[in-house]
Amino acid sequence: MAYINYLEYSKFANPTEIGSGGFGKVFKYEWKDYELIVALKSLKFNTDLNEKLINDFINELKLLRKVDQNIIRFYGITKDSDGYYNMVLQYANDGNLRDYLNANFTKLQWNEKLNFAKEIALGLLFLHDNDIIHRDLHSKNILIHQKQLKIADFGLSKQLNEMSMTSNSVVHALV
Numbered sequence: 001m002a003y004i005n006y007l008e009y010s011k012f013a014n015p016t017e018i019g020s021g022g023f024g025k026v027f028k029y030e031w032k033d034y035e036l037i038v039a040l041k042s043l044k045f046n047t048d049l050n051e052k053l054i055n056d057f058i059n060e061l062k063l064l065r066k067v068d069q070n071i072i073r074f075y076g077i078t079k080d081s082d083g084y085y086n087m088v089l090q091y092a093n094d095g096n097l098r099d100y101l102n103a104n105f106t107k108l109q110w111n112e113k114l115n116f117a118k119e120i121a122l123g124l125l126f127l128h129d130n131d132i133i134h135r136d137l138h139s140k141n142i143l144i145h146q147k148q149l150k151i152a153d154f155g156l157s158k159q160l161n162e163m164s165m166t167s168n169s170v171v172h173a174l175v
Contacts, residue, residue, distance in 0.1 A: 005076030
């Protein structure tokens with residue numbers, strides 16, 4: 001059985017907000033022990049948060065334990081000074097694919113564009129080989145770190161064995 005690393009929040013410094021989503025906010029931090037920049041993705045537990053969001057967060061933790069070069073790296077979880085849990089993730093220095101393409105599309109050579117497509121396909125192949133369907137893949141959930149694409153945001157992902165295998169559910173999962 002694989003375990004999730006718990007990391008002391010005091011090991012992280014200099015937060016900068018870099019995004020927000022359905023779970024909460026995402027901050028860029030320095031991980032002092034490793035002199036590494038990481039992203040902390042928070043889950044704000046409050047009375048408005050429904051059980052589905054909590055289960056999605058836990059599901060994302062389970063799925064992120066699997067490692068591949070085209071999947072955002074998951075280091076562990078920490079609890080911040082306000083008592084909120086955060087996933088400690090690899091920081092993507094070039095942001096998401098949508099913003100990157102908006103800013104750089106005309107500058108990219110065809111071989112670079114084809115390589116991006118190949119990296120997305122390899123990431124999806126890894127997920128599917130591990131019986132994982134992402135279910136929310138779009139250009140904002142593909143991050144870029146050092147010119148390498150990383151599939152991220154597994155909140156809606158499902159293990160194939162968790163899904164009802166009716167033809168309707170398979171079609172919706174694949175669309």
